[in-house]
Amino acid sequence: MIDIGLxxxxxxxxxxxxxxxxxxxxxxxRTVGTLLGKAQRYVADVKAEVNRSMELDELKKMKDSVESAARDVQNSIQTSASAFEKDWAAATDFSGSADADPQEPQAAVVPAYKHPGKNWRVKRGAVPQWYKAKSGVRTKALSGAARVARYRPQKFH
Structure with missing residues (x-):
């Protein structure tokens, strides 16, 4: 830059x-100051745009490398899963053939897994009522009309 002293x-x-x-x-x-400010903002915008484009290129390269690594992991998991499924099928092959030994125990039929679901009543009931009252948690919902009726100022006779 130009060295301008006092x-x-x-x-x-x-x-x-x-x-x-x-x-x-x-x-x-004032006009010169305004023009210099606009020029500085323009230079800052150009620098920011160049930086963004450089970061975008870096992010694209990183994304490609992560995607290729994910594909490699997926392929290795699929190959190991297929080998595991073959081993599992061979180990759990309980075909009820006629030549099977009657003394040998038969495999029990395992029911399919069922997710227990979320029971929000149990979760809400886990917090004691005294704690709810102390912390200000509303246990009962009021409608708008009920809220107005409850908090309406009383007339003094």
Missing amino acids: SKMAMIGAVALIVIGPEKLPRVA
């Missing part, structure tokens, strides 16, 4: 005062 700034100011005149100098200074 003495050079004073020299530029004196020349500007002589050339432009004292009446127009404040307006010209």
